[in-house]
Amino acid sequence: MKHIMYAEKTLMIGDEAADLAIEYAAVLANHGKADTVKLNAFDADGDTVVATLLLNSGTNIIAATSHNSLEAPDNSEVIAYIREKMLALDSARFAMPRGSTTEEAVDIDMDLDGFER
Numbered sequence: 001m002k003h004i005m006y007a008e009k010t011l012m013i014g015d016e017a018a019d020l021a022i023e024y025a026a027v028l029a030n031h032g033k034a035d036t037v038k039l040n041a042f043d044a045d046g047d048t049v050v051a052t053l054l055l056n057s058g059t060n061i062i063a064a065t066s067h068n069s070l071e072a073p074d075n076s077e078v079i080a081y082i083r084e085k086m087l088a089l090d091s092a093r094f095a096m097p098r099g100s101t102t103e104e105a106v107d108i109d110m111d112l113d114g115f116e117r
Contacts, residue, residue, distance in 0.1 A: 001068055004041070006060075011039070011051050012042040012043075013072065015072070017072070020079055021061065022063055025056070027089055028055050028089070035054075035055050036054050036055070037053050039053065040073035040074055
């Protein structure tokens with residue numbers, strides 16, 4: 001479990017969710033984008049809460065280790081969502097020229113025999 005400090009609040013969430021939230025905030029900032037994520041967490045009083053975090057280039061978020069016996073709240077859905085979004089943002093984009101006015105597929109010969117770096 002880790003403490004997340006965000007907007008003057010302290011939340012407790014699982015290690016993977018905490019690490020991914022910070023990594024996702026950095027990826028979004030690098031791409032000039034923003035997103036919100038909802039995390040299941042424990043607040044400072046130990047109550048279960050759902051926290052919505054706005055992640056963007058201005059996000060100030062800190063994750064710190066915690067030594068306690070609490071079981072991490074389930075954030076498997078948001079973890080999968082963040083991984084999918086980060087992959088989409090960091091994946092190379094390919095542009096394909098349009099075909100005729102009927103937008104038929106264009107056949108491009110991608111034969112790279114003899115190509116050297």
